[in-house]
């Protein structure tokens with residue numbers, strides 16, 4: 391499995407607090423059947439330079455290889471929707487066109503469609519993170535459908551499907567899956583104890599809703615296409 395959203399880089403944001411915790415997260419991911427993780431620290435107003443993130447990823451990979459851990463870390467970021475497209479372009483997944491787009495947690499901006507229009511126009515492909523945890527989308531899922539129609543893709547957090555973020559998010563995640571509006575499941579892990587890098591439980595829950603093949607695609611074929619810079623159907 392491939393996890394495209396994980397705060398595994400040590401001491402860089404509110405994710406892993408240390409190298410020890412990053413290694414513990416790596417062990418949990420490997421035990422869960424994850425072979426590749428995109429490291430996605432929060433990028434908001436005060437940013438880490440892309441070169442610094444690449445260096446952090448390389449350092450973590452070096453430690454993992456030294457220990458013989460079968461896990462690859464790739465570059466990416468959890469990008470605030472408030473960043474302009476030219477800035478976003480520096481924080482794409484694995485240097486391609488796809489990037490994780492994080493809207494404010496409290497609401498979906500009124501001009502969300504205009505924002506993604508400008509990103510798409512710049513040749514970027516937004517993957518909207520955890521819409522099932524956004525109060526506006528929980529109330530009005532059509533707002534998300536319209537963004538998908540415009541060309542956005544959608545990542546649901548695996549833990550939402552198992553109820554880790556409350557009943558409303560669980561119900562919304564299940565509804566979005568049923569409506570065919572979900573393209574990826576990811577862990578959005580922040581630690582080795584609280585929000586952990588585990589996908590299998592979410593895949594199991596998704597299997598009960600959309601079937602095994604479609605559920606597995608969300609953590610295998612679809613993220614593999616993103617890493618390779620291909621379209622999801624290509």
Ligand SMILES: [Fe+2]
Pocket residue numbers: 395397430468578
């Ligand atoms: Fe995140």
